Amino acid sequence: MRQVDAVIRGRLSSRVALIDQISRYIVEAGGKRVRPRLLLLFAEAFGYQGPARYELAATVEFIHTATLLHDDVVDESSLRRGRATANAIFGNAASVLVGDFLYSRAFQMMVAVGEMRVLEVLAEATNTIAEGEVMQLMHMHDPDLATDSYLRVIRSKTAKLFEASARLGAMLGQATPAVEEACATYGRSLGTAFQLIDDLLDYEGNSAELGKNVGDDLREGKATMPLLAAMARATHDERVLLRRAIEVGDVEQLPQILEIVRRTGAVEVTRDAARLEAALAREALDRVPAGRARDALLELCIRSVGRTS
Secondary structure: OHHHHHHHHHHOOOOOHHHHHHHHHHHOOOOOOHHHHHHHHHHHHOOOOOOHHHHHHHHHHHHHHHHHHHHHHHHOOOEEOOEEOHHHHHOHHHHHHHHHHHHHHHHHHHHHHOOHHHHHHHHHHHHHHHHHHHHHHHOOOOOOOOHHHHHHHHHHHHHHHHHHHHHHHHHHOOOOHHHHHHHHHHHHHHHHHHHHHHHHHHHHOOHHHHOOOOOHHHHOOOOOHHHHHHHHHOOHHHHHHHHHHHHHOOOOOHHHHHHHHHHOOHHHHHHHHHHHHHHHHHHHHHHOOOOHHHHHHHHHHHHHHHOOO
8 A cells, every 4th residue: 555655656757736735635635545455456366466556546536536626516525534635725617627527537547557357347347427416406305205216326426436436446457357356246345344434423423533524414315225214214204304305405393313323223224235245255265265365355345334433
């Protein structure tokens, strides 16, 4: 990861001062770096030690960071990773344009690796992420969102880059097509579990641990799994309250909504869904050679479900 961070710092450089300032602000805020870790671990699992792993790990982090910049503008977010968002400090226009810079820099880095399949995988992933973001926008303030549609959104906007990162690591290690597909399944399932817990923590966590404001999803009108599960189990009056809150993005009654989510068992329903995805990820690892890398990937499955931030 130190090598990846060195690549990130080097590739962030631009002759335009504002690009340097904003991109460094968001990247150096930290984060879990799960996607580049996946790529490095799968490359290690299959014996690849070349420098392309660092370049591609930095590439997927740039794509992820670009989506965060754009997401925060769309969602009008003010807090991420415990700090003010870039759009809150520098404005929406600058954040969107620097996000575009990070996307284009990521594609320069892909080309430099010189492998057409790398371009195919990351181009498809980037396109799918954009589709997922638009699907989510279409479903904003929709209390009638189906669970299948919700899962389709998070598999596109979040899990797809996890999947691509795992696949790229396996590709670098020249895994067979069947094994590569198992690695992609691991990434997709882990990414889905990761987002389910993210959505759960918006109702179960606290702002200090999360690094963002609790209740942001509700304020933005997002009907995520905890609310969908709560509405399916709530009383008539509670459903009316929850529907109204989603339709208008009302957080004034957040304490009451949190109580409904807890009382109806929606917390456990969401966590069980994440556990199921993590189990699918663990099963996919049966095709990965035993060793330190696979052990770390197994540990990620456990942490993805049990985390509190």
